[in-house]
Amino acid sequence: MKAVIYRKYGKADVLEWATTQVAKPKPTEIQVKVKAMGLNPKDTAARSGKVSILSGFRFPKMIGSDFSGVVVKKGAKVTGLEIGDEVFGYLEHLRGGALAEVLNVNANWVAQKPTKLSHEIAAAIPCAYLTALQGLRDKARLQKGQKLLIWGASGGxxxxxxxxxxxxGAEVHTISSSKNKDFCLEQGADIALGYDEGDFWEEHKGAIYDAFYQVFIHKGSIFKQSKKVLKPTGVHVTLDPIHMLYTALSRIEKGPRHEHVMVKAISQDLALLAQLILDGVLKPHIEKIYQPEQVQEAYTRLDSSHVQGKLVISLT
Ligand SMILES: NC(=O)c1ccc[n+]([C@@H]2O[C@H](COP(=O)([O-])OP(=O)(O)OC[C@H]3O[C@@H](n4cnc5c(N)ncnc54)[C@H](OP(=O)(O)O)[C@@H]3O)[C@@H](O)[C@H]2O)c1
Known part of the structure; x- marks a missing residue:
């Protein structure tokens, strides 16, 4: 089968389609013929070598975590899924493999894809939507009537x-570039602010927010600044993997909590998110759907950190 691989760490131009082997699925795995895959900054972190301490130096490596497709084989211990079922899911590990004609995946990391959702929409959901859900529900424990600020609000x-x-039921304020403020308002934000418009922390200091979701993490955790705008009972939720110091400090210091999200591929959460899309609560925004031969172009766009919503590669 064909899959996208890289033979050294680097920019998007290290990516190439190549012929590789696919193993038989393990007893708890299904084999999926991939119809579409969604791009995530996690793919870039792995491909660039930023997390090489975890991923090591054995090449070639594969790329991609989000996928939607059709079950073509199943392991002996898999129940509840049959050959021919349409599924979408998330590869929790760092080894990649979603940008391939075929992949093997733990059967607990997928959910049935509703027929009304296209493979392209379904492939855009897993990592980003699970992260949003698990961050708000499990870490922020967001309640009706609370005020939330999202930093990095216009992306995946x-x-x-x-x-x-x-x-x-929260009141939602967003921070994005000023050119994306209207886009954030269209997505449902009550107030949209630009990170390029003055000193946000000084202008807004004074216990305003119940929760601060730090989605943009390229500058590390900004717990110190967020405390200026969080209520003492508030919570800073970050996606930054280097979070331990702040989390430990917030356990012993008075004031806002500091929490970290490590997204999990939970089948029930995937099914819930799909239902919320069918119900019209969630309206996925895909900036562009690429063809397989545009893989380098697609990842170059992702690496700008300025995508509106999601990017998807269609393999149909
Ligand atoms: N811990 C976890 O489990 C987990 C899970 C998922 C994602 N993540 C991480 O979370 C991050 C965001 O993921 P994503 O998929 O949302 O990425 P994305 O689609 O690339 O979105 C990036 C967002 O950051 C904004 N941004 C860019 N420059 C900024 C700046 N200087 N200040 C503030 N905001 C800025 C962009 O807005 P503009 O275009 O308007 O500038 C955009 O809204 C990534 O680093 C990813 O690796 C972690």
């Missing part, structure tokens, strides 16, 4: 975070 995780927070 930001859009479902706006829409889910409105569904939970």
């Amino acid at each position: 995780v930001g859009i479902p975070t706006i829409q889910l927070a409105k569904h939970f």
